[in-house]
Amino acid sequence: MLLLLLMQAAQSTTQPTPYVQPWVGALAAWVALGFLGLIGVAILYYVFTGKIDLSGLISEPTGDASMSRFQLLVFTFVIAASLFLIIASAAPSPKFPDVIPSGILMLLGISASSYLVSKGIQQSSPEGRAGRGPEIKIAAEKNLTTFGGDTIQFQAEVFGLEDKSVTWTILDPPGFGTIDADGLYTPPASGEPDTVVIKAASKEKLNVSDTESIRVDKAG
Amino acid sequence: MSFAEIVTLEVYVFLGALAAIIGYRVLTGQINMNYLLYGTRKGGAKYFSPERIQLLLFTLGTAMFYLNDVMQHRTSGVLPDVSTETLALLGGSHAVYLSGKAYMMLLKKPGKGE
Numbered sequence: 001m002l003l004l005l006l007m008q009a010a011q012s013t014t015q016p017t018p019y020v021q022p023w024v025g026a027l028a029a030w031v032a033l034g035f036l037g038l039i040g041v042a043i044l045y046y047v048f049t050g051k052i053d054l055s056g057l058i059s060e061p062t063g064d065a066s067m068s069r070f071q072l073l074v075f076t077f078v079i080a081a082s083l084f085l086i087i088a089s090a091a092p093s094p095k096f097p098d099v100i101p102s103g104i105l106m107l108l109g110i111s112a113s114s115y116l117v118s119k120g121i122q123q124s125s126p127e128g129r130a131g132r133g134p135e136i137k138i139a140a141e142k143n144l145t146t147f148g149g150d151t152i153q154f155q156a157e158v159f160g161l162e163d164k165s166v167t168w169t170i171l172d173p174p175g176f177g178t179i180d181a182d183g184l185y186t187p188p189a190s191g192e193p194d195t196v197v198i199k200a201a202s203k204e205k206l207n208v209s210d211t212e213s214i215r216v217d218k219a220g
Numbered sequence: 221m222s223f224a225e226i227v228t229l230e231v232y233v234f235l236g237a238l239a240a241i242i243g244y245r246v247l248t249g250q251i252n253m254n255y256l257l258y259g260t261r262k263g264g265a266k267y268f269s270p271e272r273i274q275l276l277l278f279t280l281g282t283a284m285f286y287l288n289d290v291m292q293h294r295t296s297g298v299l300p301d302v303s304t305e306t307l308a309l310l311g312g313s314h315a316v317y318l319s320g321k322a323y324m325m326l327l328k329k330p331g332k333g334e
Contacts, residue, residue, distance in 0.1 A: 029223065030223070033230070036230075037230050040230065040233075044237050044238065044241070047241055048241060054241075055250060057242070057251050057252075058251065058252070058256075062260075064254060064260075065253045065254055067257070070256060074280070077239065080235070081239075081287075082287065084231055085291075085294050086293075086297065089294040089297075090295070093224065094228065098298075099299075100299060101299055101300070103303065103304070104301065107302050110311050110314055113314075117318050118317075125260075127260050127263070128260065128325060
């Protein structure tokens with residue numbers, strides 16, 4: 001929406017006012033366009049690389065996917081995309097619709113109200129309110145090793161899930177040593193001392209995970 | 221390329237890329253969809269939920285028909301309205317879903333073995 005407002009602002013700079021030079025408005029619009037574009041690229045980059053975690057986008061605190069969140073996501077996307085399509089395709093030039101039909105507002109109202117009522121029902125139930133809390137707990141046999149030194153065995157306890165298997169990853173810094181499928185961490189042969197964050201994620205529910213930190217120092 | 225064309229392209233790329241990433245992650249299971257069609261009974265047991273199935277069908281159906289409507293009138297500059305009948309159907313679908321959820325989570329007593 002901000003971009004579309006910008007577009008209108010840039011178009012309006014063809015009508016100079018006594019107070020602002022036209023190029024000032026045009027320059028501001030271009031700067032704002034570049035800034036918003038960079039934000040968009042950053043958001044897409046973080047989503048693509050997983051730094052913005054979408055695995056629980058439609059999940060409840062219990063870890064189960066939520067139909068009320070799903071339908072809200074669908075309608076939000078559809079109405080937003082439709083609105084933009086109408087604005088961008090308007091002839092002879094892009095413009096906002098003069099009126100937002102009441103049916104659209106009612107559709108979004110039904111969708112959002114249903115989501116809120118669904119959350120209310122959930123909060124009224126002990127099962128919905130309690131959730132399951134953290135379902136994975138990681139433990140390390142020790143939390144200090146050296147470059148080229150001892151391996152560290154991690155253990156993951158999984159609560160409340162049928163599938164107890166987990167995926168091990170080195171969360172930060174990536175590639176700082178290796179960890180195998182059984183949770184055995186091998187430190188790198190050399191490097192600068194650092195704290196390593198290990199993550200275990202459930203294979204059954206991707207958003208259920210836990211992390212643990214260890215330290216890798218220079219030998220001696 | 222004019223300012224308006226660049227803005228349009230920027231928004232198309234952003235929305236398209238975001239939708240593609242979300243769609244891909246849903247299809248590959250990286251966005252959690254487990255138990256989407258299951259409800260939770262009072263007591264914590266899970267059950268396959270017909271009320272969620274019908275809501276899913278109405279949601280996807282309404283969204284697709286609306287998108288089709290938008291595509292047919294996209295050069296008009298007017299956002300198409302949603303008919304009263306469609307809103308009534310969708311409202312009914314949500315009412316069934318919420319009633320079923322409330323009944324199962326708040327009222328229905330767990331049976332034997334649940």
